[in-house]
Amino acid sequence: MLAAGVIGLILAAVAGAAPGAAMSALWEGMFGSDYAIGASLNVAATLMLVAVGFTIAHRAGLVNVGGEGQICAGAIAATAVGTTFTGAPAAITVPAVLIAAAAAGWSWAAIAAYLRVRRGTSEIITTLLLNFVGLALVLLVVHEPALLRQPVTSSETLPQSAPLTPAAHLPLLGIERSPATVALWIALLAAFGTAILVRRTALGTRLRAVGLNPEAAARLGLPVQRLRFLSLSSAGAFSGVAGGLLVASAPFVLAEGLSSGYGFSGLVVGLLARGSLAAVVAVSLLLGFLVSGGINLQLAAGVPASTVSVVESLMIVFIAGAALWTRTIRKSEPAAPQPVSPIASPDTTDLAGAPR
Structure with a gap:
């Protein structure tokens, strides 16, 4: 991570910003105010x-790269509900x-889960392609x-949905001059x-078994395909909730670019x-502050916000x-010699203990 940060500073310098000014702008964007x-x-x-969902799917040996499309699907559904529940209280609407x-x-x-378990189609390909469909659906609605676009009142009306009803707004955490909402508590929960599920329950053990060796899990009688379907679909549910949280937070509308690469x-x-x-949890907090700092980095220091994306990629x-280096070193190390048991002398007595 330190090496990625150093390269990020070099990129900022190439963009024309002094390293000190870039660091100051990044810090201000992350911790400079309550906002x-x-x-x-x-x-x-x-x-x-999104990462919690990815981890569940990965536990079963699957890779969910469709978080972007799943966020879009969740945001569309949340907007449809949040703009129509006009008379219900917040305890029901949220x-x-x-x-x-x-x-x-x-x-x-x-x-994607159905195609994986029924047709054997790679979930990496299907979830990736569904991202583009989800982004296109947001543009459409x-x-x-006739769908979710706000009523056109002038030529300057933006292509976005009508605002969610006030009852659908996420409650704030109560920090003065801060937009932080209960989304953080929902994510932590x-x-x-x-x-607890993946480490303390039978379902978590079964998912782990499927991820480690699906053939052995099938021989033990585990419903491998059903568990795979469950894990990948659950990953989508978590990403969908993330999309719902985005539209239920300020500015409370569905608009183009809502997912923003989340x-x-x-x-x-x-x-x-x-x-x-x-x-x-730890890495989400780190990257969350980096993303916010990257926005201020562009505004205050003139460094492209994409520099943060470069740093993220370098971290990976x-x-x-x-990890590959560690694995290679372990494989190259000679195995420890096993203790040799003494060779027993030929037995010269019968079972009764008498000499032969």
Whole structure:
């Protein structure tokens, strides 16, 4: 991570910013105000949910790269519910919005899961391609007046949905001058619950068995294909909830570019965490602050915000390289000599103990 940060500073210098000014702008964007901290926590919550879903699928030996499309599906469903529940209280509307988002994300990932278990199609390919379909669906629903586009009142009306009803807005954490919402608590609860599920329950053990050796798991009588379908669909549900949280937070509308690469950044978190839910929480917070800092980096220092994406990618490369190096070193080490038991002398007595 240190090496990735150093290269990031070099890229900032190439872009024309002094390293000191770039570091100052990055710090201000991450921790410079209560607003910056709150925005970073909201981003971290979104990444955390996507990464939790990735970890569940990875537990069963599958790779979910469709977080972006699943976020879009969840956001569309959440917007449809949040703009129509006009008379219900927040205690009903907010859960309904998130349940709709989870169901949409589940259904979206279930397409790839079905193709995986029934047709043997690689879930990497199908989830990746479904991302583009999800992004296109967002464009469709916010441009089509018959769907979710807000009523056109002038030529300057933006292609976006109508705002969600106030009852569908996520409650704030109560930090003064901060946009932080309860999304962080929802994400932490999801990570904690998933950690218990995969480590303390029979279902988690079965998922692990399927991920390690599906053939052996099938011989033991485990429903391998059903568990794979469940894990990948559940990953989609978590990403769908992330999409619901995005539209239920300010500015409370569905618009183009809503996902903003959160699905791929969540994938980065999952890869860096390497199956540890505690690491998912830590890395999500790290990248959440980096993403928010990258926005201010562009505004204050003129450094492209994509520099943060470069740093994220370098983290993956360096950590994967370190893991490969460690594995190679272990394989090259000679095996420890096994203790040799003394050779027993030929037995010269019979079973009764008498000489032969």
